[in-house]
Amino acid sequence: MVVDMRSDTLTHPTDEMRRAMAAADVGDDVYGEDPTINRLEAMAAARVGKEAGLYVPTGSMGNLVAMMSHTQRGDQVILEYEAHIYHHEVGALSSVAGLLPRLIPSDYGAIAPAALRAAVSQAYPRTSLVCLENTHNRHGGTVLTAAEMAAVSEVAAGAGMKVHLDGARLFNAAVALGVEPTVLTRHVDSVMFCVSKGLSAPVGSVVCGTKDFIGRARSFRKALGGGMRQAGVLAACGIVALEKMVDRLAEDNMRARRLAETIADLGGLGVDLSRVQSNMVVVNGAPLGLDAAALARELAARGVKGGGRPPSSVRLVVNRHHGDAEIGQVVEAVKDLNRAFRS
Ligand code: TLP
Secondary structure, three states: OOEEOOOHHHOOOOHHHHHHHHHOOOOOHHHOOOHHHHHHHHHHHHHHOOOEEEEEOOHHHHHHHHHHHHOOOOOEEEEEOOOHHHHHOOOHHHHOOOOEEEEEOOOOOOOOHHHHHHHHHOOOOOEEEEEEEOOEOOOOOEOOOHHHHHHHHHHHHHOOOEEEEEOOOHHHHHHHHOOOHHHHHOOOOEEEEEOOOOOOOOOOEEEEEOHHHHHHHHHHHHHOOOOOOOOHHHHHHHHHHHHHOOOOHHHHHHHHHHHHHHHHHHOOOEEOHHHOOOOEEEEEOHHHOOOHHHHHHHHHHOOEEOEEEOOOEEEEEOOOOOOHHHHHHHHHHHHHHHHHHOO
8 A cells, every 4th residue: 555645635536525516506607607616605705704705726826816916016025935835836926926025934934023024114115915824834734823823914904915825724724723714814814725635625726805806816817717617516526625524634633743743752753743733744854864855765665655845854744545554554664764774
């Protein structure tokens, strides 16, 4: 058996999703006439406490249309140093949206209010937007608290800036904190969350915000080629995701934590337990003399696929396809790796 932990994007639709796809009522969404998409958008907006929602094919497109809808070309946008938008969305914020990114470092994803204030006061370009990310992918799935988000939001409001949340894994964060998503999203003007990750829908994300904002986002979505016509067959899975798949994310978070603690107890391979706050575990090969590529290769040779995080780490993401047997196999692989490389 190969345990594939490269991402939670690898999850397959559930049987209930497949049935919902077959039964979905559809219409032309570019005319606003797909009843299933309209239902998902309304449901998503209610879930995050916003006026309206927009179904988009991917999280990347959701972040992009949100940024375009909040800004004008030439504006500066503030992002945390390790933001997914900056590192993994192929520079679209600059090449497509015409925005100038300004990166602020932080320990685990929460931009410090003082650093934000300083960045804005030194800025000559118009600075109209701050983006947050929760959970924070490149910091290892760390969770920003409502208080941390509120602090950013307060500075942003004082400086006339909007706040967008890249909440690709918003529900992992909410479940980890034991709060409703609105406790987090009330501090942002817009939010994008993915139904295609741990929530297991095959495709899709939803952007939520005010009606005006969503109106602008809808035309940017069309401009980017995201008007998908009878995509209710896909949105149907998003509805199942929101109704049935949110609470079980606690299981993924819990298994990731247990796996990390076991790896830490074994010694050898490194793991920073303080960063294991949701469904990700980043293991470090440096104590065994392995770089990221070598560690990924050695884990794969032992039946565990992970994603290389240079210089010396591999990200393991727990999803619903990982039960006790799969996690057990990962533990065995790590034991074997420790035996082979510990000097
Ligand atoms: N993340 C993917 C890869 O791109 C790294 C993953 O496997 O984690 N925001 C965040 C925080 C994300 O983690 C991702 C996807 C996105 C946005 C983009 O979503 P998609 O892939 O739907 O464009």
